[in-house]
Amino acid sequence: MSEFFKQFNFIQQIQFTALRLFYQGLAFFLVVGLWSCASNEPSNLNLPSLKIGANVTKIQEIKPQEGKQTTVYIQGKVEKIAPLVKQQAYLIADATGKIWVVTNQTHLKMGQDVVIKGKVKYKSIPLAGQEYGEVYLEEE
Template identity: 40%
Template sequence: MRQFTAKSLIFFNLLLVGGLSGCASLAQATNGINFGLGNNITNISDAKSSQQQGIVNLQGQVTDIVPLMEPWQAYQLQDASGTVWVITSQAGLSKADRVLIKGNLRYQSIPLDRQELGDFYIEEQERTKQTPAS
């Protein structure tokens, strides 16, 4: 069984409580919309360093998957510049898959013992491309 650090468990619990409350309306709002990603792909470190929450297009490799409450799961997406956690209700991912996604960049504050342990994460809106690991 895999052991998780206290920081990651706190992060996922707060993310689950704070982030999933708006996901149903997010899914309804984007139903039926076809997003053209083109070449507007942002690298992960630029997305996180911009400090601006909003829609981003990312591509990378899945390096970790954590189940949450059904049907939700979180996966870690990595590109050459860094990593970010992505929350999704879509199934079918495996470690080492490559994906191209459109999602909403969010920040979850986690104040703990006078320190800010929060981080950015992505609410996946659309998985445009998925290439299974070879």
Template identity: 45%
Template sequence: MRKNTKYYYILPVYGWLLICYILLGLFSCSNINFADITGVGADVTPIGELTPQADQTTVYVRGKVTKQVPLLKNERLYQLDDSTGKVWILTHKNDWKVGQEVQTKGKIKYKNIPIADKDFSDIYLEVK
């Protein structure tokens, strides 16, 4: 039988606390926005692969915010850009900043807009 066995149980507890404090310190100084990480391990669809045929399909996209447009009813449009293309995001979120890298889940929407024999149709994502 070992003497002073209480020290064998206390040391691992302090070790785990030390690891937690170190990780907390590292993440508190980082630029990661955990609120926008929606689905760990989710399949991110390149923006260039979004098509009108996928209307009403839910996808994950990731890119850099290049533009923002405030709308009525507390909605905003954000233009998201990755290396494959650009897409507009319609959402109630108001904390995204231009230049910020974000990942989000949204539903593909297709809007047919014919004006004077020209087609201005486009797809966008609706994020709840």
């Protein structure tokens, strides 16, 4: 009978060790997950190597469509920053052109690679019989 109790005790020790390892692993992943969520630094993704696919629109192809608000994704570098009331405007450039993006984001830096989803907008600016309007994006 003592052999039975030795085997039973051995099995209990293995189960306890496995359970302890499970909880240690779970605690590790929870700590790492919370730590990554707590970082206030913007992500340092290497966006030029990130392939979004057919969803990215070249800036030169962005045109306003009357009565329709088109949503597009653009990818490029931040060239200029213009502070607005409660918002920011960023001039984003890709190999085909430049476009202003109005957003609530405040952490973007000059030269940073970004991917932005926004609605195509047009602001008409008639001046002395001429149209000086501008196409821009409003981030969603």
